[in-house]
Amino acid sequence: MPYNIAMISDNFFPQPGGVESHMYQLSSKLIDRGHKVIIITHAYTGRTGVRYLTNGLKVYHVPFFVIYRETTFPTVFSFFPIFRNIVIREQIEIVHGHASLSSLCHEAILHARTMGLRTVFTDHSLFGFADAASILTNKLLKFTLSDVDHVICVSHTCKENTVLRASLDPLMVSVIPNAVVAENFQPLSHTSSYTQHRRDAPGPPPRLGPHDTITIVVISRLFYNKGTDLLIAAIPRILASNPNVRFIIAGTGPKAIDLEQMIERNVLQDRVLLLGPVRHEEVRDVMVRGHIYLHPSLTEAFGTVIVEAASCGLYVVCTRVGGIPEVLPRHMTEFAKPEEDDIVTATNRAIAALRVGKVRTELFHNQVKQMYSWTDVAQRTERVYDGISGVLSHDEFYQGAGAGGGWSATRGRAGVQSFALIERLKRYYGCGIWAGKLFCLCVIVDYLLFVILEIFAPRSRIDIARNWPKKVFKDSKDKEVDGSKDTGIGRKRSARHRREQREDSS
Incomplete structure (x- = not known):
């Protein structure tokens, strides 16, 4: 089934890099497979507001202060109103964050869970356990991943590192590598x-x-x-x-x-x-x-x-x-x-x-x-989305991973994370003697802010954005089909759309 997905990270074009390329290529292939994908990142010089890239990929450049290596200053709560507005406008169902050091990524996952959205996190880096920077980063990662639906790592070494850093159940972490065109x-x-x-x-x-x-x-x-x-x-x-x-x-x-x-x-x-x-x-x-x-x-x-x-x-x-x-x-x-x-x-x-x-x-x-193929990466990522959205049952999720020819990518706890506030607080409270209490306080404040926004900025006042038109081509039998057919989904256009086309032609 098609999903509305928001890819979020501080790292995106025009800055070059592996995370940037990963987000762009994965988003493009997911669009080819019939999904709607947008990207939320911070503003760059000359790039503020909304931009469209190839294949109808929409990019939101949010104007936040950049402090180091194109990473924005952590705001915790001030990003919530803008994030909520974008998510409602684009009717987002899944929020997919990238990179351990991205402030926008961590904040978006927190806000998405408060709004009742499914979340996925992809880790692209390795960190140690001894220096002060790594200790702080690992604690922040533990905070974010305590309430995430699924985690993806780009290598098995990265998976081992992430499981140790964030004290995760290894079964909820997938291994899906990068690729190249x-x-x-x-x-x-x-x-x-x-x-x-x-x-x-x-x-x-x-x-x-x-x-x-x-x-x-x-x-x-x-x-x-x-x-x-x-x-x-x-x-x-x-x-x-x-x-x-x-x-x-x-x-x-x-x-x-x-x-x-x-x-x-x-x-x-x-x-x-x-x-x-x-x-x-x-x-x-x-x-x-x-x-x-x-x-x-x-x-x-x-x-x-x-x-x-x-x-x-x-x-x-x-x-x-x-x-x-x-x-x-x-x-x-x-x-x-x-x-x-x-x-x-x-x-x-x-x-x-x-x-x-x-x-x-x-x-x-x-x-x-x-x-290496980005189409393969998109298919495997899509299966993770099916798992956390309930399209695949818990048993199907496990069985499919075991039958994947050595691929342990989708062994995860399919959609088990509850949105109930009390359940979320239980998960955060176990993050440490002092950190757990601080994390719970952050979640409570975030929830209260969400309630205030729902009251004073109701969803009815937010316009729904129009979707980019999908590519249409003719198959060997001269029938018009959805552009995602060439990637294996092969979904035909809706009967309503075909009826409208016939009415227009007549």
Whole structure:
């Protein structure tokens, strides 16, 4: 059945990133499958109010104060009136939040539960348990997920981390990975001129000679957790031992100045090219200029960028941290410990493997295309929605997960979270001696605010937004069907709509 879904996070376009791409691609595929999806995020420079993207995806840019890394200042309650207005206007049934550090996400899930809406949370990151920032983040996550219907993680490592951080029942957490649009990340071998050349000279591509230049590409936010310090330390050593190697680095962040100073200090201006920030649609053009993709991250829940790199035909050198080992098969990657010496050694191994023709990178694109699909991600997410909405019974929800060919994604407690205030308070009260009481107070205030809004800003005064018209095409029998048919749903248009069409034509 079709749902009205609101995707909510501080992280969305025009800011580039994995969460941003995940939300956009998942929303587009859900729209193709017949659902209505909107996105709620904060305002960016030049982007305030309502915007429409491809496929009729509506984006609400809410003007809130941004404090750090495009995350809004936590308001707790002041977001509620705007959120309620949007939810009623768009007739939202499911609120789907993304990212542990998104203030809008946490607040939206709290308000949605107060309004009696089903909620889903997707975690895209890993956090520790010792430093102050992680402790506070984990407590906030425990607060939000105490009253959520279902949780989705992008890798099994991410699931284990989230279950521990938020003290969750593992059965209510799904594992649904990210994906890539392989058509947008084609290697140069898929261009017409190269294809014609290979047609004239079949077989594997020629080996890189000992004097041929090998280009190593790095596309990343230049932050500490992305391993920029390791990159800065490793680059001079890699270039010193490999005279015919150069780097192309794209990205921006607080560590950019350190990277520039390293280049100046070692006089590497002719061998290290800094591109600065690049748009997501330009990532492929940067990647195909290289042979190796280096990803020295210190923590990573999934690492979509390494899938994009492999799809472009690059041999991937990455650290064995977080969920990265789950992402690509062994023949596409060269793993290293998150240490300077090991990254240098792994990169040298990758260079040597390419020079002797040991790695068949020209095969990577088709292999990645078969492994990852956003349509598959949308289908699995849709099944989670069916579970929490009661379309699937508890037994069907479990049985379907067990029959999913090794997929544990939908093992969850289908729709068991009660909306009753007393039940919600019981769940929050168990979050800690002091935190539990504070969380209960927040929920009570939120409920009172909801009652006040219902009285002084009744729903009858809020206009219902018109839905974007669905795509219609003709099938092989020349019958008009809903545009979602090509994705497997195949729902025919309603009898009323067809009757109206006949009346109009007559």
